[in-house]
Amino acid sequence: MSLRGRTAVITGGASGIGLAISRRLAKEGASVAVFDLDYAAAERLATQLQAEGCPALAVQVDVSDRRQVDAAVAQVRAKLGPIHVLVNCAGIEAFEPFQSITEASWDRIMAVNLKGTFNCAQAMVSDMIAARWGRIINISSSSAQSGAPRMTHYAASKGAVISFTKALALELGRSGITVNTIPPGSIDTPMLRRAAAAGHLGGAGVEQIAAAMPVGRAGTPEDIAAACAFLASEEAGYITGQILGVNGGRYM
């Protein structure tokens, strides 16, 4: 599954699922640009990857802000070259009863999860079109497939990411670019731990959530990274517009 010679951008690449994806794509030989709000964490990771021999770059960027995205993309092109692989993983969640959701909360979730995905894909796709080769992988959520109480904004944003994936896959198919989405189930990351600690998961801790999964465990960030590395590979060239659930059987 070599990604040697490819440049990959991973948004939200400094924590949880994104961090595992950054590491895995680097291991497969890609040059890696870590886009994250948390610059210190992104810089730590980029320094580790460089020490392991992988060309890597950390960029502080809020994916919801198109000007920041464009500036970040210019940095990647200057330091690592044209972009071949984009993983849209930056995301935020909130747990709020439907009637309590404010316009600001709705807008922020949409801005990061949905508009951020649009911003990054649109800012980078010209490189892929020029190369007649590209991979866009959008991290959505099994909450969009199953529904999730007190998460109408989050589930709607991730459902829109799934629809966005299919529409873009149709549009880019003849340009040699595949577009797919991975909706994770419950993955043991800082995001899941924060939700459990705040009592948002019905009082369940990560261990109880794990026990309730058909496979009897919570997912790991590496479970998502493995699927992502496959979708980014040459071998996955005939797979586009697909939803690859990596969820331990949580949703079928």
Ligand code: NAP
């Ligand atoms: P995480 O540990 O919170 O990591 C998310 C990373 O994205 C953080 O480094 C965060 O920075 C960054 N980020 C947030 N907003 C951003 C923005 N506007 N621009 C750039 N970076 C931003 O979360 P995770 O659990 O790995 O989740 C990764 C993705 O998987 C998300 O899209 C999430 O919705 C999805 N997902 C996760 C699960 C799960 O069970 N964990 C399940 C389904 C879907 P800060 O820390 O500075 O905010």
